[in-house]
Amino acid sequence: MVFSSNPLSLSVPDSEFESWLRDSGHLEVLDDRTTAAAAAATTAGGETNSPPSLTNGFVASLFSYLVTFCSLFTINPFAKLTTDDFSGETASWTLGFFGSSNSYSFPSSASQARMRVHENVKRFARNYATLSLLFFACTLYQMPLSLVGLIGSLVLWDLFKLWSDKWGLDQYPVLRQVLIRTAQCVTAIILICVNFQLALFATLGVSYTVMVLHAAFRKLTPAKKPSRKR
Structure with missing residues (x-):
C-alpha cells in the first residue's frame, strides 16, 4: 500500500533546523543531536562490517578519537568570550559546573568539540x-x-x-x-x-x-534564563 504525502505536513531541512537551534539558544538540543547522529552512524557501520573488518573499524575509531582530541588544542576558546560574560552570576560549582557523571561525554567530532568549548567558556567564564x-x-x-x-x-x-x-x-x-x-x-x-x-x-x-578539557567534555545544558519581575 502506498501512502500519499500529507500537504499539511511541514518538512524542515536539517541545516535550517540546526541554524534555528543556534539562533534560538537551544544548543543543548543540537549537542544531543550531534552525539546521537554519531552513535547511529557508528552502529550502522558496525552492523554492515564483516568480522574480518572489525580490526579496521577499531583502528578507524581510535584514529578518529585521536584526531578529535588533538583538535581541542587548536581551538581558540576565547573566540566568543566577551567582557559581559564576567559580569554575570557565577554558575554553581556542584550542579552547574561539575555536574554528574552523565554530564560528560567524549565529543563525537571536532565541530562538536569546538561548539562545546566556545559555549562552555562563555557560560563558565567566572568559574574558570x-x-x-x-x-x-x-x-x-x-x-x-x-x-x-x-x-x-x-x-x-x-x-x-x-x-x-x-x-x-x-x-x-x-x-x-x-x-x-x-x-x-x-x-x-x-x-x-x-x-x-x-x-x-x-x-x-x-x-x-583544564579549561579546554572540561569545556570540551562537558555537555551543553539549557541556558538559565533570567526571571521576569512582575
Missing part, C-alpha cells in the same frame, strides 16, 4: 577565572621565593605611589616618567631573579588545559 586564581595561589605556595618577590614588587609600587603623592611628582612629568621606567626595570629584575615567570607559565598551562 576562579580556578586560575586558585592554581596561581597553589603555585606560589609551592614557590615561596616567587611569592616574596611578588609581594616585594607590590610594596615597591605602593611606596612609589605614596612618595609620588607626597612629593608632588605630578608637577614634574619628565622626572615622574623616569622614575616609573626605573621602577618597571627594578620590578622586572626582581621577578626574573625569583623565577616568577615559571610560576606564571605553570599557572597558565594548567589553567588552559
